[in-house]
Amino acid sequence: ELKVEQNPLFLSMQEGKNYTIYCNYSTTSDRLYWYRQDPGKSLESLFVLLSNGAVKQEGRLMASLDTKARLSTLHITAAVHDLSATYFCAVDASHSGNTPLVFGKGTRLSVIA
Amino acid sequence: GAVVSQHPSRVICKSGTSVKIECRSLDFQATTMFWYRQFPKQSLMLMATSNEGSKATYEQGVEKDKFLINHASLTLSTLTVTSAHPEDSSFYICSAIATKGVPEAFFGQGTRLTVV
Numbered sequence: 689e690l691k692v693e694q695n696p697l698f699l700s701m702q703e704g705k706n707y708t709i710y711c712n713y714s715t716t717s718d719r720l721y722w723y724r725q726d727p728g729k730s731l732e733s734l735f736v737l738l739s740n741g742a743v744k745q746e747g748r749l750m751a752s753l754d755t756k757a758r759l760s761t762l763h764i765t766a767a768v769h770d771l772s773a774t775y776f777c778a779v780d781a782s783h784s785g786n787t788p789l790v791f792g793k794g795t796r797l798s799v800i801a
Numbered sequence: 802g803a804v805v806s807q808h809p810s811r812v813i814c815k816s817g818t819s820v821k822i823e824c825r826s827l828d829f830q831a832t833t834m835f836w837y838r839q840f841p842k843q844s845l846m847l848m849a850t851s852n853e854g855s856k857a858t859y860e861q862g863v864e865k866d867k868f869l870i871n872h873a874s875l876t877l878s879t880l881t882v883t884s885a886h887p888e889d890s891s892f893y894i895c896s897a898i899a900t901k902g903v904p905e906a907f908f909g910q911g912t913r914l915t916v917v
Contacts (some may be wrong), residue, residue, distance in 0.1 A: 709905060721906065730807075730894055730911035731845075776844065780906065786898060788835040789906055791844045 690715050691722040694792030701767050701799055709795045711777035712736040720760045721789065722751050724773045731776065734762075743801045767799045803829050803899040807909025814885055814916055822880045822912045824895030830875035831897035836868075839892040839911075848893075851878040885916040 691714040696765055701707050711720070723731040736751035737746045737760060744751050748771065750763045761779055772795045778789035804827040814820050823833055832853045837845040849870055857870035858888040867889075869881040878897075881888055895909040 704869075719904070723908075728913070730906045736903075736905055775806075780904075785831045786900070786904075788837075788847045788850060788896070790847075793844045796842075 692792040708764040713779045721778045723776045805907045805909045811913045826897045829899045834878040835896040837894045
């Protein structure tokens with residue numbers, strides 16, 4: 689059974705600081721997703737990582753994937769208040785793309801002045 | 802990217818009534834869709850897998866007679882919460898996977914169900 693562990697679960701960081709959220713998973717995966725969720729809203733797709741060594745960046749967020757270590761990271765650079773949200777990683781263990789994603793518990797990020 | 806549309810976004814109903822939630826893939830066909838439930842400050846939990854033209858597959862602990870799923874076409878899945886109770890109040894989110902090219906999951910806007 690695929691398990692996805694995310695840490696930390698809560699993160700309070702000052703504006704301007706850097707931090708990394710970690711996502712470990714238990715079995716081989718073809719695809720790893722990062723999502724952002726604002727209160728009362730659905731999921732906003734941030735990144736889809738498809739291969740070992742994949743690195744993607746968008747603004748102050750950068751995601752990477754190490755399939756050998758079964759680890760993905762979401763790095764936040766020079767945080768701003770607008771980044772406050774809950775971030776989820778999710779893993780797809782299938783090759784067909786017809787199986788549901790398994791989600792981590794989420795990291796609730798609060799960026800304070 | 803592909804679009805998944807979910808409706809309604811918010812519904813309030815009385816205990817004992819039924820509520821139907823629709824999930825549509827707008828620009829791709831989806832033989833499989835997924836229904837998740839999210840309680841406050843928790844992660845998404847898979848409820849069931851909706852299969853076009855056949856019965857849905859439910860996760861352990863999810864009552865199939867209470868959460869009726871119908872996937873009658875390649876672009877529409879519905880979830881009906883029957884005889885709703887306050888403990889069914891939650892955020893329900895559907896997902897479909899676009900398989901043209903590299904498969905990628907897309908999510909609906911979610912439905913906030915409040916049972917009073």
